[in-house]
Amino acid sequence: MPIDNLLHFFYLYDMNTQDGPPAQETRISVTQEEISLGDKLETLPAVPGVYQFKNADGRVLYVGKAVNLRSRVRQYFQRSRSAGPRIDAMVARATDLEIIVTSSEVEALILEATLIKKLKPRYNVDLKDDKTFPFIVITNEPFPRVFVTRRVIRDGSRYFGPFTDVKPMRASLKMIREIFKVRSCNFRIDDESIRNRKIRVCLDYHIKKCEGPCEGIVSAEHYNGMINEVALVLKGKTASLVDALQAQMERAAGDLRFEEAASLRDKVRQLSVYNERQKVVDAEAIDRDIFGIAREQDDACGVLFKVRDGKFVGRQHVYMSGVEQREYREVLQHFIERYYLEAEDIPGEVFIPEEIDDGPTIEEWLTGRADRNVKLIAPKIGEKAKLVAMCQSNAKYLLDELSLQRLKRKDFVPHAVKALERDLRLGAAPRRIECFDISNIQGTDSVGSMVVFVDGKPKKSEYRKYKIQSVEGPDDFASMREVIDRRYSKLVEEQGRLPDLIVVDGGKGQLSSALEVLQRLGLRGQSEGIPIIGLAKRLEEIFVPGSPDPQSVPRTSSGLKLLQQIRDEAHRFAVTYHRTLRKKRTLQTELDLIKGVGKKRARELLEAFGSVQGVKFATEEQLAELVGEKVAGRIKDYFHEEEEPETG
Numbered sequence: 001m002p003i004d005n006l007l008h009f010f011y012l013y014d015m016n017t018q019d020g021p022p023a024q025e026t027r028i029s030v031t032q033e034e035i036s037l038g039d040k041l042e043t044l045p046a047v048p049g050v051y052q053f054k055n056a057d058g059r060v061l062y063v064g065k066a067v068n069l070r071s072r073v074r075q076y077f078q079r080s081r082s083a084g085p086r087i088d089a090m091v092a093r094a095t096d097l098e099i100i101v102t103s104s105e106v107e108a109l110i111l112e113a114t115l116i117k118k119l120k121p122r123y124n125v126d127l128k129d130d131k132t133f134p135f136i137v138i139t140n141e142p143f144p145r146v147f148v149t150r151r152v153i154r155d156g157s158r159y160f161g162p163f164t165d166v167k168p169m170r171a172s173l174k175m176i177r178e179i180f181k182v183r184s185c186n187f188r189i190d191d192e193s194i195r196n197r198k199i200r201v202c203l204d205y206h207i208k209k210c211e212g213p214c215e216g217i218v219s220a221e222h223y224n225g226m227i228n229e230v231a232l233v234l235k236g237k238t239a240s241l242v243d244a245l246q247a248q249m250e251r252a253a254g255d256l257r258f259e260e261a262a263s264l265r266d267k268v269r270q271l272s273v274y275n276e277r278q279k280v281v282d283a284e285a286i287d288r289d290i291f292g293i294a295r296e297q298d299d300a301c302g303v304l305f306k307v308r309d310g311k312f313v314g315r316q317h318v319y320m321s322g323v324e325q326r327e328y329r330e331v332l333q334h335f336i337e338r339y340y341l342e343a344e345d346i347p348g349e350v351f352i353p354e355e356i357d358d359g360p361t362i363e364e365w366l367t368g369r370a371d372r373n374v375k376l377i378a379p380k381i382g383e384k385a386k387l388v389a390m391c392q393s394n395a396k397y398l399l400d401e402l403s404l405q406r407l408k409r410k411d412f413v414p415h416a417v418k419a420l421e422r423d424l425r426l427g428a429a430p431r432r433i434e435c436f437d438i439s440n441i442q443g444t445d446s447v448g449s450m451v452v453f454v455d456g457k458p459k460k461s462e463y464r465k466y467k468i469q470s471v472e473g474p475d476d477f478a479s480m481r482e483v484i485d486r487r488y489s490k491l492v493e494e495q496g497r498l499p500d501l502i503v504v505d506g507g508k509g510q511l512s513s514a515l516e517v518l519q520r521l522g523l524r525g526q527s528e529g530i531p532i533i534g535l536a537k538r539l540e541e542i543f544v545p546g547s548p549d550p551q552s553v554p555r556t557s558s559g560l561k562l563l564q565q566i567r568d569e570a571h572r573f574a575v576t577y578h579r580t581l582r583k584k585r586t587l588q589t590e591l592d593l594i595k596g597v598g599k600k601r602a603r604e605l606l607e608a609f610g611s612v613q614g615v616k617f618a619t620e621e622q623l624a625e626l627v628g629e630k631v632a633g634r635i636k637d638y639f640h641e642e643e644e645p646e647t648g
Helices: 003-009 037-042 069-075 085-093 105-119 166-179 191-195 220-234 238-254 258-277 328-342 359-370 382-411 415-423 476-494 508-520 558-592 599-609 612-616 620-627 629-643
Strands: 049-054 060-066 096-101 135-138 146-149 158-160 288-296 299-308 311-321 349-351 375-377 432-441 444-454 464-467 501-505 532-536 541-543
Touching: 037 096, 049 069, 049 105, 060 069, 060 085, 060 105, 069 096, 105 328, 105 359, 135 166, 135 220, 146 166, 158 220, 166 220, 166 258, 220 238, 238 258, 288 328, 288 382, 299 328, 299 382, 311 328, 311 382, 328 359, 349 382, 359 375, 415 558, 432 476, 432 558, 444 476, 444 558, 464 476, 464 558, 476 508, 501 508, 501 558, 508 532, 532 558, 558 599, 599 612, 599 620, 620 629
Parallel strands: 288 349, 349 375, 432 501, 501 532
Antiparallel strands: 049 060, 049 096, 135 146, 135 158, 288 299, 299 311, 432 444, 444 464, 532 541
């Protein structure tokens, strides 16, 4: 089953039964209040699937897969068994469990990898590069384009990558544009646009960088033949392409088509030069992916060598964390799963340093994706083992390089952070700063935000937003107390890292409210503890504890500019969340006024029709399919009465 459609066919298993998944697609939500964790463990089904451990706040702590959910999940709670300090800590925090039953072990494997990538659970192995790696895409159009993208859209386009090293990717794309006359415009070119002359040839045509498909100068058949050649180059099949073009050149010369033969000759020469630059690493002219892993304490580096037609065509690497309590083969398997979750080009052989637990399952998955037999091989001796060892050596080198960069980075403090330390007379550089803001309109939909800056740069993965729960009306001081209490009570309980500086958006009132909570939590005394300041918007005044007057900071100081940037980011984050809540409440309020339409039905209607306007203009038959004829009639009557003009 294609990965895009796969998630739509998983079942959230009803924990009250062991009869297996229902006959048709069903999603059953089981709240923690309805069934306790202990009850769920007793009623787990003995079928393949994915399990998620959650904490009291509903945050996913860990995602795993199992051939037998009942057996695998219950192992975590056996007193005689310890999975290591990391997993033991996870189990201690787990208060809820959710499982998704799948029809096979392969589906569980894909779903687990997808959920880990999406949710980034704290106790799973984490790929440190949180950016999206780029691909080279050949679009699904009558006259395809070739360009770099970071978005994968499953519309029939062909993707090559992902590339962790952008430089060789750009070099490959540049070479392709020099050899092949691929159009660089972003117009939609089809028969209609050519017939109506909607697009004219550009400069690329006149300098012989494009063959002018926009005016129908070249046929779609000829152009797509060239695109197929580009695809062979991107797959690393340069040698095969050179042989095919050589044969075409000889046929063209034999048929006295000398101009075409000369063009093919030039293309063969350029591709031959490119092909000769690629290092031969295997006497066997076949396709292989070679994986290697190096690990040190809690960090690991995974390296992939791509070998096509026996030649080395590229290297990719990724850094991982959270591996200290993991077995080597588990980290290796995680890297392989995450790579092939996105990769399109899958060779027939995959070399790995050692056997992995789910090897047969991964082979089955890759075989299905590649539509040909794929084997995982762990060579022990000979040239193949040397290739794996070379990959391992590269992983070790990159991991050592990361450690060196980290040591250098640890000693480096940005100028703005040093200036802030000087301006606020702090005892140490505030390398980690947490800033809080409150947003509401006349006390409605009151929210709080927290942003985190590390070494003067935002760390968005650690931003937090809070919906104010204990305060009614426009009381910013009480709201600030609630947010500070929720943040640092949890941090103290979990023994998390405390900030070097706390900033609250506001003057003396907000500062006093926050200070009161920190003192109660033991994080701040009268004159020591975590440094905290208030930053008032009106005159950019900085207030510190124990001083009734604002502190003087030079207006031109880079430290003050950093504070303003942090404060503005906290304000933006709070306002965005406030608007989201207000919009959601506004959209649902009008539907809630209709008799028979509660919160749940209003949400279903909005999801089905997109907006209140969509509900308003839906037919009664469409509404009846979702809410029944009686309620559908009430909805139409409500909007009909709303449209009737008032008569005097």
